[in-house]
Amino acid sequence: MSYDVAIVGGGVIGWSIASHLVDIRPEARVVVLERQPRCGMGSTGRAAGGVRAQFGTRANVELSVRSIREFESFQRLTGVDCGFRQCGYLFVTAEGSRLAQMLDLVAVQRDLDVPSRILDLEQIQQLVPILNVRDLVGGTFSSSDGFLDPFSVCVGYERKARAAGVHAEYGAEVTSLGGRVVEFCQNSQTHSLEADVFVLATGHWSASNAGNLGYDLPIHPSLHQLAMTERCPGLPGDLPMVVDADTTFHFRREGEGLLIGFDGGEVEASRDPFEEDPPKFSDGFLEALAIPALHRLPLLEAVGFATDRSWTGYYADTPDKHGIIGWIDDCVLAAVGFGGHGVMHSPAVGAAAAEMALGRNSSFSYIDCFSPHRFKEGKLNVEPLTI
Numbered sequence: 250m251s252y253d254v255a256i257v258g259g260g261v262i263g264w265s266i267a268s269h270l271v272d273i274r275p276e277a278r279v280v281v282l283e284r285q286p287r288c289g290m291g292s293t294g295r296a297a298g299g300v301r302a303q304f305g306t307r308a309n310v311e312l313s314v315r316s317i318r319e320f321e322s323f324q325r326l327t328g329v330d331c332g333f334r335q336c337g338y339l340f341v342t343a344e345g346s347r348l349a350q351m352l353d354l355v356a357v358q359r360d361l362d363v364p365s366r367i368l369d370l371e372q373i374q375q376l377v378p379i380l381n382v383r384d385l386v387g388g389t390f391s392s393s394d395g396f397l398d399p400f401s402v403c404v405g406y407e408r409k410a411r412a413a414g415v416h417a418e419y420g421a422e423v424t425s426l427g428g429r430v431v432e433f434c435q436n437s438q439t440h441s442l443e444a445d446v447f448v449l450a451t452g453h454w455s456a457s458n459a460g461n462l463g464y465d466l467p468i469h470p471s472l473h474q475l476a477m478t479e480r481c482p483g484l485p486g487d488l489p490m491v492v493d494a495d496t497t498f499h500f501r502r503e504g505e506g507l508l509i510g511f512d513g514g515e516v517e518a519s520r521d522p523f524e525e526d527p528p529k530f531s532d533g534f535l536e537a538l539a540i541p542a543l544h545r546l547p548l549l550e551a552v553g554f555a556t557d558r559s560w561t562g563y564y565a566d567t568p569d570k571h572g573i574i575g576w577i578d579d580c581v582l583a584a585v586g587f588g589g590h591g592v593m594h595s596p597a598v599g600a601a602a603a604e605m606a607l608g609r610n611s612s613f614s615y616i617d618c619f620s621p622h623r624f625k626e627g628k629l630n631v632e633p634l635t636i
């Protein structure tokens with residue numbers, strides 16, 4: 250069987266690309282090859298679901314603006330409700346110099362029509378009464394940000410793409426590609442198929458040392474953990490995602506409890522990041538989290554953690570915290586390296602990669618910022634607002 254495009258990786262990025270390919274060219278013959286038995290079993294199913302346009306570079310803000318627009322009509326487009334709730338994102342800081350930087354970033358965001366604004370302490374306290382604001386100097390808030398269910402986004406794109414004729418091969422581990430042929434192992438047998446274009450959407454397994462498909466991409470897998478609390482009485486229904494920009498402690502409502510993230514805590518250092526499953530959630534995370542979390546959110550003193558519902562997963566980081574969207578070989582396109590923002594940017598990345606794969610002009614103004622060649626050319630553009 251011969252295809253126009255073969256996509257390796259059935260996470261949110263791979264399936265968004267597939268869906269956008271057949272949106273642009275309905276007759277395109279597209280296949281997605283995924284080694285797991287279902288979609289979204291890599292980092293996608295482990296994400297916190299945050300969606301924000303409060304970034305620091307025009308390139309990332311543009312991806313967010315385009316993506317948020319698509320999430321707003323996701324159910325109509327795909328038939329799947331991804332649970333997108335626009336409760337906003339609130340960034341707070343206790344440091345004057347950080348607030349000055351955040352104010353500059355708000356100017357960039359507003360220039361691209363993001364409704365972000367600066368809040369004083371009284372406004373912050375009004376928005377999130379459970380927050381300790383005593384030592385803060387200010388914050389920023391954007392009402393079009395929010396959160397959703399990452400797995401449902403992946404399923405929505407998968408269903409839409411398959412309904413439009415995209416073929417899926419699950420349990421299919423791709424072992425080599427190039428020269429119009431992709432080889433994969435499925436049910437212990439080697440198979441191959443032909444395609445004009447290949448798209449690499451293999452998340453953190455795209456790192457050059459993953460031993461995966463042999464492409465030299467500067468992707469670093471970094472382990473992150475998310476902790477679920479038990480029920481927290483008295484949570485506001487419209488609680489935004491709250492980020493303490495000084496410590497990276499962040500939380501959002503999940504059911505009757507809170508889902509908490511933080512960049513710190515023990516990890517199993519010896520663990521191979523390219524194994525299928527990430528390490529188990531570690532209690533060391535809760536110990537490291539205790540001081541910043543109890544300080545900013547004192548109600549946690551009376552709330553337990555549900556460690557059996559807490560988890561870990563890998564970001565695919567690049568040196569400048571922008572993803573990679575571009576040609577890495579004659580007929581191989583990469584769409585990888587989206588750090589902690591691959592789910593929120595999946596609609597725009599899907600559209601941008603599909604345009605490239607079909608030889609269209611890009612509809613994105615800042616697409617060059619995602620070029621795979623920027624690393625060798627020394628044209629890095631560092632994203633300052635990451636969590």
Ligand SMILES: Cc1cc2nc3c(=O)[nH]c(=O)nc-3n(C[C@H](O)[C@H](O)[C@H](O)COP(=O)(O)OP(=O)(O)OC[C@H]3O[C@@H](n4cnc5c(N)ncnc54)[C@H](O)[C@@H]3O)c2cc1C
Pocket residue numbers: 257258259260261262263282283284285288289290291292293294295296297298299300421422423424450451452453454461473474475561562563564565584585586587588589590591592593594
């Ligand atoms: C703890 C945590 C919190 C996060 N929070 C957020 C958040 O709030 N918002 C947000 O936007 N993002 C968040 N992210 C990041 C987000 O999860 C990723 O950016 C996104 O899921 C990347 O999608 P992907 O499709 O590129 O990768 P993946 O979902 O990892 O998919 C890659 C797929 O490729 C497959 N694959 C790999 N090699 C092969 C091969 N050789 N053959 C066949 N298949 C192969 C894998 O099995 C996998 O299914 C978070 C991530 C983590 C870990």
